Amino acid sequence: MIQKKVCMLGAFAVGKSSLVRRFVDNIYSDVYTTTIGVRIDKKIVNIGDETLSLVLWDVHGEDSYQNVLSAYIRGMAGYLLVVDPTRPHSVDNATNLKNLIDTEIGPKPFVVVMNKCDLKEQWLITQDDLPDWANDAELIIEASSKNDTDVNLVFQTLAESLLQNRQAQ
Amino acid sequence: MRTITNNIFSKPANEPNAELVNEWNTLRSLLLSEEQATIDSIRDDLTALRERINNPEQRIQDISDVLSEATVLSQSSNGDLSSALRPVLEAQFSISARENPELMAEALFPILGPAIRKMIASLFKFDASGSSKIYSIEQLFVIDKETGIPLVHVVHEDAFAQDADMVSGMLSAIQSYVQEAFSTASFDGLNTLELGELSVWIEWGPNAVLASVIRGIAPESFRRSLQERLEIIHQQYSQELRDYDGDSEPFDPLKIELTKFIHNNHTKSIVKLSKLTKKQLVCSCAAIVALIALVTGFIYSEVDENRWQTYISQLKDTPGIIVTGESRGFGQYHIEGLLDPMAVDPIVLLKHSSLQSAEVSYQFEPYHALHSAFIVKRARSMLAPPETTLLTLQGSTLVIEGLVTSEWLKETRRFAPLIAGIESVQYISTLSTRKFSQ
Numbered sequence: 101m102i103q104k105k106v107c108m109l110g111a112f113a114v115g116k117s118s119l120v121r122r123f124v125d126n127i128y129s130d131v132y133t134t135t136i137g138v139r140i141d142k143k144i145v146n147i148g149d150e151t152l153s154l155v156l157w158d159v160h161g162e163d164s165y166q167n168v169l170s171a172y173i174r175g176m177a178g179y180l181l182v183v184d185p186t187r188p189h190s191v192d193n194a195t196n197l198k199n200l201i202d203t204e205i206g207p208k209p210f211v212v213v214m215n216k217c218d219l220k221e222q223w224l225i226t227q228d229d230l231p232d233w234a235n236d237a238e239l240i241i242e243a244s245s246k247n248d249t250d251v252n253l254v255f256q257t258l259a260e261s262l263l264q265n266r267q268a269q
Numbered sequence: 270m271r272t273i274t275n276n277i278f279s280k281p282a283n284e285p286n287a288e289l290v291n292e293w294n295t296l297r298s299l300l301l302s303e304e305q306a307t308i309d310s311i312r313d314d315l316t317a318l319r320e321r322i323n324n325p326e327q328r329i330q331d332i333s334d335v336l337s338e339a340t341v342l343s344q345s346s347n348g349d350l351s352s353a354l355r356p357v358l359e360a361q362f363s364i365s366a367r368e369n370p371e372l373m374a375e376a377l378f379p380i381l382g383p384a385i386r387k388m389i390a391s392l393f394k395f396d397a398s399g400s401s402k403i404y405s406i407e408q409l410f411v412i413d414k415e416t417g418i419p420l421v422h423v424v425h426e427d428a429f430a431q432d433a434d435m436v437s438g439m440l441s442a443i444q445s446y447v448q449e450a451f452s453t454a455s456f457d458g459l460n461t462l463e464l465g466e467l468s469v470w471i472e473w474g475p476n477a478v479l480a481s482v483i484r485g486i487a488p489e490s491f492r493r494s495l496q497e498r499l500e501i502i503h504q505q506y507s508q509e510l511r512d513y514d515g516d517s518e519p520f521d522p523l524k525i526e527l528t529k530f531i532h533n534n535h536t537k538s539i540v541k542l543s544k545l546t547k548k549q550l551v552c553s554c555a556a557i558v559a560l561i562a563l564v565t566g567f568i569y570s571e572v573d574e575n576r577w578q579t580y581i582s583q584l585k586d587t588p589g590i591i592v593t594g595e596s597r598g599f600g601q602y603h604i605e606g607l608l609d610p611m612a613v614d615p616i617v618l619l620k621h622s623s624l625q626s627a628e629v630s631y632q633f634e635p636y637h638a639l640h641s642a643f644i645v646k647r648a649r650s651m652l653a654p655p656e657t658t659l660l661t662l663q664g665s666t667l668v669i670e671g672l673v674t675s676e677w678l679k680e681t682r683r684f685a686p687l688i689a690g691i692e693s694v695q696y697i698s699t700l701s702t703r704k705f706s707q
Contacts, residue, residue, distance in 0.1 A: 102515040103434070105416040136446040140438035155418055155434050157442070171445035175416035177515065266514060 101144075103153040104262050105175050109201075110182030111193035112161035115215040118245035119182065120158050123255050137162070138172055145259040152259050161193070169197075170204050178209040178262050180254060181237070183230075185214050185223035191230065198233050209261040212237040213254050218244040404485030406534040409527050410437055411502060411520065412478040413513055417441025420477065420513070420520045423527040428482075440471065440480055472499045476510035491534070498530060573624075577602060580622045587613055589638040601628055608633035611643050637689045644690035651688060652681050665692040672698070 108116040117139065124141040137160040145152045159172050173179070181197060184190045194212075201208060212234050214227065220242075227240050234240055238261045243250040298305075321327050343350035407428035411421040417440070422433035444459050462469040470487070472479045472495045479499040483491075502523065503510065509519040577597050584590050584604070589612025594605040602624065604615070619629060637647070641662040648667055649660055658671035667685050669678070678696055685694050 101517075103416075103418045103517065104515045105418060105438075136442055138442045138446075140435050140442065142432065142434045153434065155416075155438055157438065168446050168449040171449050172442065174445070175413070175418075177416075269514065 101151045101153055102263070102266065103155060104177040104259075106154050106156050106258060106262075107173055107176045107179040108156060108158040108182065109173075109179050109194075109197045110161055110213075110215075111184070111187070111190040114161065114182045114184040114187075114190050115245055116161065116180075116182045117158050119180070119213065119215065119243070119251055119254065120156055122245045122248055122251045124156065137168060143255065145256060147256070147260055147263055150263055152263060154255065154259060169200065173201055173205060176205070176208060177265075178211075178258050180211050180213055180258060182213045182215050184216055185225045186216060186219055188225050188229075191225065195231055195233065207236070209238055209258065209265060210236075211254055211258045211261075212240040214240065214242045216244060216246070217242040217249055218247045404483055404487040404491070404534075406481055406487075406531045407484055408482040409531055410440075410478075410480040411523065411527070412437045412441065412480060413510075414474070414476055414478050415513075416515075418515070418517075420517050421523045421527060423524055423531055425531050428484075437480075440469070440478070470495060472496050474499045474503050476507075476513075477502060494534075498527075573597075576622055576624055580619065580624060583618055583622070584615055587618065588640045589613070589643060590615065590633075591636070601630070603630050603632070605632045606634075607636040609636060609638040609643055611646055612638065639690045641690075644688065648685060648688055648691060652677075652685060654681070662690070663695070665690065666695050667691045667693070668695045668697065670697045 108120060110116050120139075120141055124143045139158040139160075141156045141158065143154045143156065145154055157172060157176065159169060179201065181194050182190075183194050198210075201210075212230065216223075227234075227242075230240065239257045241250055241254050241257065243254055245251055321331070340350055340354075405425070407425050408430055409421075409423045410419050410433060412419050417438045419433045419437040422430070422437075424430040440459075447459060459471055461471070466485055468483050468487075470481045470483060470492060472492070477499065479495055479502070481495055506520060506523065574597070581592060581595055581604070584606075585592050589609030591607040592604060593607065594603075596603045608615070615631060615633075637643070645660050645662050645667075652660075654660060654669065654677065655671065655673060658669060658673055661668045661670075669681070673681075673696070682694050685691050
């Protein structure tokens with residue numbers, strides 16, 4: 101079985117942890133995560149004949165954890181960049197994160213998640229408003245952890261991309 | 270003798286005789302054939318030698334064949350060659366170490382550990398027996414250093430294990446957090462997490478980490494066993510570790526070795542634990558998680574205390590702020606003191622620290638600080654001089670420079686000494702150097 105480290109990245113309260121909760125099999129204690137700013141879960145994904153174990157690093161979006169962020173993204177194979185379209189500022193945060201990743205560890209496959217599509221009437225931006233870097237994404241997906249809209253698609257898309265990358269190497 | 274020889278071998282000068290020449294040749298071949306063959310052989314050898322010397326590749330090959338023996342010989346005799354090579358080797362070693370330290374560290378890792386242990390062992394006497402200690406290895410993790418993903422996870426059949434991916438990830442995250450929190454570039458990894466009779470011992474290598482969950486008190490010699498085991502792993506799997514891309518299959522043989530290692534370190538006294546109920550085992554497992562949570566909590570507390578003390582020091586160093594008391598507990602912070610209205614707002618300073626502003630409460634009493642900058646600022650505010658006027662403070666004298674009205678100057682001389690920190694006024698006109706002083 102192939103194992104890959106995947107990071108969940110995005111501003112504070114964009115819904116990263118909710119996406120993970122919808123997706124993973126097990127929920128572990130939150131005690132330590134509030135201390136060190138990251139929570140680790142995993143999910144087994146089947147793609148064709150291949151089985152992939154995604155080790156998910158759900159990195160907190162608060163400013164106080166920004167210093168340690170560089171260390172947390174080290175060794176990741178890909179990532180989900182989550183934005184909250186009801187808060188356009190979260191896109192600026194995503195831009196900073198994307199730049200940090202490209203600088204620190206080089207470009208990696210990623211999926212952009214426009215979360216909270218259950219609140220679409222409150223969205224202040226659309227896909228067209230995303231910056232140019234979003235064109236590099238494997239996919240831009242409108243999802244909702246509340247309604248379970250396309251949550252699996254988000255992870256499945258990234259997993260397929262990671263597998264393709266591995267086979268290409 | 271010479272006369273006879275000349276008579277026999279010399280050819281008549283004016284009359285060449287073919288028959289005589291033939292006879293001469295026959296005689297020569299009879300007499301000199303052996304020497305001629307030797308000369309031919311020498312000529313061939315010389316040609317071959319010349320070709321060998323003129324061929325650089327061949328020369329390299331020839332030298333390499335004898336270099337090692339020559340070095341050994343030189344070392345055992347006068348050591349000239351060793352002395353000649355030393356500066357070159359030292360310079361090259363230094364360049365390699367500087368330009369590619371990771372490669373050097375990786376190459377040296379398997380030999381450096383044993384060398385250091387040997388040196389320390391020669392300096393100190395260890396209690397290597399550890400016989401009085403009772404301990405049991407319940408789990409072993411070999412973790413990819415870069416990703417934090419477990420390459421191998423082995424659990425003793427009597428132990429209860431958490432999800433290996435989660436535990437490995439947590440250890441990796443804690444390591445990253447601690448390193449960042451204390452900002453120490455030379456930090457070479459967490460080595461021990463402890464709670465009661467459970468502990469996690471961690472050894473760090475260039476590419477992999479070996480973590481061991483231990484019940485009981487293990488002797489220090491066990492840490493050396495772990496170090497040696499990790500060095501062997503780096504020797505045997507150096508290529509696989511470098512090429513790791515998420516597939517742990519190449520490390521499967523290691524599982525058998527580590528299982529043996531666990532069994533060899535599972536003491537009989539601890540085996541009794543296998544009779545524990547499932548509930549007790551679950552409790553043990555929860556204790557491991559609690560252990561890690563507690564340790565991280567402690568680390569956070571230490572980091573938080575550092576941040577708090579840094580903030581307090583910053584306040585104390587700020588003109589116009591006097592801290593008379595401070596307290597910290599359970600995420601709540603309190604500061605008491607004196608605050609000049611003209612001082613920098615403590616909340617502004619707080620924003621530059623990593624503390625949450627909502628968690629800090631202040632109780633500041635107003636006061637007037639006697640810093641010269643504050644006195645001048647206060648004087649400007651109260652005396653309202655023309656904008657072009659320059660106010661400075663020399664000792665306790667307020668110095669006024671620029672054009673002012675005589676009425677304003679008169680009022681200023683009367684009121685300025687009422688401002689804390691000002692005892693007299695000195696006026697310097699820009700039109701003349703006349704000075705008026707009170």
